[in-house]
Amino acid sequence: MRVLLVEDTIGLGEAVRDQISDDGHAVDWVQSLGFAETSVKTTSYNLILLDLMLPDGHGFDFLKKLRATGDTTPVIILTARDQVSDRIAGLNAGADDYLVKPFDLSELSARVAAVARRYRGNPNPLVRVGNLEVDLGDHRINRNGQPVELTAREWALFEGFLQRPGILLSRAQLEDRLYEFGAEIESNTIEVYISRMRKKLGHDAIVTVRGMGYRLEPNEH
Amino acid sequence: MRVLLVEDTIGLGEAVRDQISDDGHAVDWVQSLGFAETSVKTTSYNLILLDLMLPDGHGFDFLKKLRATGDTTPVIILTARDQVSDRIAGLNAGADDYLVKPFDLSELSARVAAVARRYRGNPNPLVRVGNLEVDLGDHRINRNGQPVELTAREWALFEGFLQRPGILLSRAQLEDRLYEFGAEIESNTIEVYISRMRKKLGHDAIVTVRGMGYRLEPNEH
């Protein structure tokens, strides 16, 4: 496996690098978000180990940006914070796992091994669904060759459906994509967005499953 | 997603079941390793939440046996132990994550969602019963290659049959799946739903056992 380590503490960084390296993986170690962004652009990694407090910003920003491009590389967060809310925020930002400092190096190895077991290739960022052509990186959609513009909220929902065309998403799952985790929504916001997306993407693009949720129609229509 | 919860503490089990259920996943809750082993044999899960200290043995034994069969279903361990050595042992035994009790329910949700994310792109496990092909996660059924649409109520009943194909379910058991526990139903609602399901799934799919109840026909017909 090829691992990107983003960590600005020299001692810890060296220890982690050596450990992962000893486990038989190739490690690239960078000390800032700037370098991290360059690295993921030029190299394809199987795993990213991400510290949160970095000299040029917060790890969450990097993570969110990464996920926004459609990159699904597994990310394990390394941080001193151990507040529940931070851990939730991390997982919601798209992290796959979490290690609280100080952590045992052998535990790190076990986690990395678990990711290695689970690893599978990165999907192609160009997705075709029904008569829609979606560029995950640029947040662009073509419908029958015509460009379609989605607002931020609409895209957030649409992305959920894209994870696997045809997947059934409950109302609660869709709400979790728009709001802070666990936020209770009283109104029919989701319905309104579904309605607006249908207007843009085609009325048959999103199918209502009464009493259960919605799903994106994966076939031509 | 379909989740198997292995937990012998009633209070905690109920709380976890309700939370996962609220997140839009189907939960089967068992209280011992024996039942857990039966469940994984008859049903295909996307995630297993595993307590370690159970009345009839230690969760690690179940986990190791599961992995030995080549089953790669993600497993999150729920345990009161927070020793690093136990966590490592768990991860090495094939667990994907662990939660230390007492844990925040919203954190549980986040972890479960993270597992769901990690598995995006994977098709849901398909269950085959008779000439029906069932996608448990997406609530989808194919009958001889043709899609079949069930309503929410119909699906609730069908799910009950699916958990143990070929097993007899009494009218009372079926009613419990539709209504608040203990609600007395006077009319022939169950009969009506059975009739409606037969129309969609095939007349031989559900067998009447006069005076006893109904069972799903597990073999080709």
Added chain:
DNA sequence: TGCTACCTGACACTGGCCTGAACGGTAACA
């Protein structure tokens, strides 16, 4: 044969869903 359990077409009602419209907030711009 009669008795009972079960089946199913029909129907009224409810609540889930859809959508046009309006309101407040915000960011861009002159």
Added chain:
DNA sequence: TGTTACCGTTCAGGCCAGTGTCAGGTAGCA
């Protein structure tokens, strides 16, 4: 600073699929 345009959210009204009930018919059993 005021103006404008757009986005997110809420509300209200209407529609209709899903649900529960009933009644008449059918099949199993003694």
